[in-house]
Amino acid sequence: MIRDVEHETMPREDLETLQLRRLQAVVERVYHLVPFYRRRLDELGVKPEHIRTLEDVRLLPFTAKQDLRDNYPFGMFAAPMDQIVRIHASSGTTGKSTPVAYTQRDLETWAELMARTLAAGGAHRGDIVHVAYGYGLFTGGLGVHYGAERLGAAVIPVSGGQTRRQIMLIQDFGPTVLCCTPSFALYLAEVAQEMGVDFAKTKLRVGVFGAEPWTEGMRQEIEKRLRLDALDIYGLSEILGPGVASECLEAKAGLHMFEDHFLPEVINPATLERLAPGETGELVITTLSKEAFPLLRYRTRDLTSLDYAPCICGRTIARISRFKGRSDDMLIIRGVNVFPSQIESVLMETPGVAPHYQLIVDREGQLDTLEVQVEVDEGAFSDEVKQLQALAQGIQRKIKDYFTVSVKVKLVEPRSIPRSEGKAKRVIDKRQQ
Amino acid sequence: MKVEQISVFLENKAGRLAEVTRVLGEAGINIRALSLADTTDFGILRLIVDQYDKAREILKDKGFTVGKTEVVAVEVPDRPGGLGLVLQILATAGVNVEYMYAFVQHSGKNAVIIFRFDNLEQAIDLLQKEGIHIYKGEEVYRL
Numbered sequence A: 001m002i003r004d005v006e007h008e009t010m011p012r013e014d015l016e017t018l019q020l021r022r023l024q025a026v027v028e029r030v031y032h033l034v035p036f037y038r039r040r041l042d043e044l045g046v047k048p049e050h051i052r053t054l055e056d057v058r059l060l061p062f063t064a065k066q067d068l069r070d071n072y073p074f075g076m077f078a079a080p081m082d083q084i085v086r087i088h089a090s091s092g093t094t095g096k097s098t099p100v101a102y103t104q105r106d107l108e109t110w111a112e113l114m115a116r117t118l119a120a121g122g123a124h125r126g127d128i129v130h131v132a133y134g135y136g137l138f139t140g141g142l143g144v145h146y147g148a149e150r151l152g153a154a155v156i157p158v159s160g161g162q163t164r165r166q167i168m169l170i171q172d173f174g175p176t177v178l179c180c181t182p183s184f185a186l187y188l189a190e191v192a193q194e195m196g197v198d199f200a201k202t203k204l205r206v207g208v209f210g211a212e213p214w215t216e217g218m219r220q221e222i223e224k225r226l227r228l229d230a231l232d233i234y235g236l237s238e239i240l241g242p243g244v245a246s247e248c249l250e251a252k253a254g255l256h257m258f259e260d261h262f263l264p265e266v267i268n269p270a271t272l273e274r275l276a277p278g279e280t281g282e283l284v285i286t287t288l289s290k291e292a293f294p295l296l297r298y299r300t301r302d303l304t305s306l307d308y309a310p311c312i313c314g315r316t317i318a319r320i321s322r323f324k325g326r327s328d329d330m331l332i333i334r335g336v337n338v339f340p341s342q343i344e345s346v347l348m349e350t351p352g353v354a355p356h357y358q359l360i361v362d363r364e365g366q367l368d369t370l371e372v373q374v375e376v377d378e379g380a381f382s383d384e385v386k387q388l389q390a391l392a393q394g395i396q397r398k399i400k401d402y403f404t405v406s407v408k409v410k411l412v413e414p415r416s417i418p419r420s421e422g423k424a425k426r427v428i429d430k431r432q433q
Numbered sequence B: 001m002k003v004e005q006i007s008v009f010l011e012n013k014a015g016r017l018a019e020v021t022r023v024l025g026e027a028g029i030n031i032r033a034l035s036l037a038d039t040t041d042f043g044i045l046r047l048i049v050d051q052y053d054k055a056r057e058i059l060k061d062k063g064f065t066v067g068k069t070e071v072v073a074v075e076v077p078d079r080p081g082g083l084g085l086v087l088q089i090l091a092t093a094g095v096n097v098e099y100m101y102a103f104v105q106h107s108g109k110n111a112v113i114i115f116r117f118d119n120l121e122q123a124i125d126l127l128q129k130e131g132i133h134i135y136k137g138e139e140v141y142r143l
């Protein structure tokens, strides 16, 4: 269902007029309030009044994660502290995490966009929303929380961890909507099976999963095991948190970006050249309405493509394709670019292989090696050595065919790959150790 | 005429085989025959036990990947050429032996060999026609 019919189904022309007006305002804002942007724009000889069409976004400088680190902690804030009412921080995998800030109006926008996201999944007043995203500095928990409340739904703020207890709550409280990471959803399925709990007997109807890239195969697995519609949502703390883009229940084909608040571009990460709709590259977002933490052309490192075709759900806002990985996660194996998500999709096509895998990158002499560890479950198990070897070799061959990279597939016992209660650790790169 | 065999997927890590035997031992399950087929990466442990269902349940509970295979227990005369005769009969009829291993216990003077064939029914039929003794499941579990 569409929560904000005016903004989500706006004729493209009107939407672009609105985007331009907001883009001009945000450039004006950062030019006057953020010294970093003032310096950058001056260096480029760009003044706010040079932004006359939406195309002029190209005149603006990119913002990289490193720029946020360089201005640690509060250098990028575009509002004085007496107008800031919340601070979150992005999960910094390397070095310090970078703080992000919200004014009261930013929080209103966030709750509204997250409500739109949940509505796109068919959630409504009367639903019970089980929020298993982490609460805290991470934007996931609180972001979804306020969106669900805004929608008028009842929230169970479970946060992460205590998996068995979560399953008990799902049985007893009867939530209809589940919000967590896709890998945690699979973990729930596994633990539930262990406990002898059948998801068909719970009231869960839809799952809103994000915070890590996942594949179509994983969606099928989750839908089958948890007996619900699984939707992909997108957000990142630097831009907002959850609520940037969301799949609709009707199409489940690409994530609608709330373009009245965000201006998306897709670029070639190497040349920074802008790519046409349909071409895969790095997603770049300019925030159009943020007060405390506006960003110009923020390089998300997420790989996707843009689709402006109208959707069967009636929305006119652009869709980004399911993520194809992160440009940071890209592994270079003997000169070939490999994304963990691509390996995952090969595994998903292989019957009997559990959706748990780990990639071990190492170096033998001067040569990079990639070992794909795959758990063998009962469906794939055979008591004949040659059958299991054929399974491993089949996966090896497929990966070689698709990515022209030779890997070693190692079959491992179920549960030998560490399970995550948050983001999955898919890659262990021993070359850096 | 068929015997139920449990197979267990094992990573080649120290202690995994011992873990299986320990778990079964603690549950009072007797291992009647055992063979380990291993490669550099993984192994397949094949077991004939006295309590099939209980063993399977316990191993699954402990997180092992467990499979079930039907095999045939053949009494092979304990003299030179005894095994050769059995293999000859099967080869002539084009039945393939996927694998075989010996039972720990002898039955009187003769050896008991566990066979996995590509065509189980045909193999049983052929061997019986040649007067070779095939054990029933209950006999094997109690040997």
Ligand SMILES: [Zn+2]
Residues within 6 Å of the ligand: A247, A248, A250, A251, A256, A311, A312, A313, A314, A315
């Ligand atoms: Zn749609």
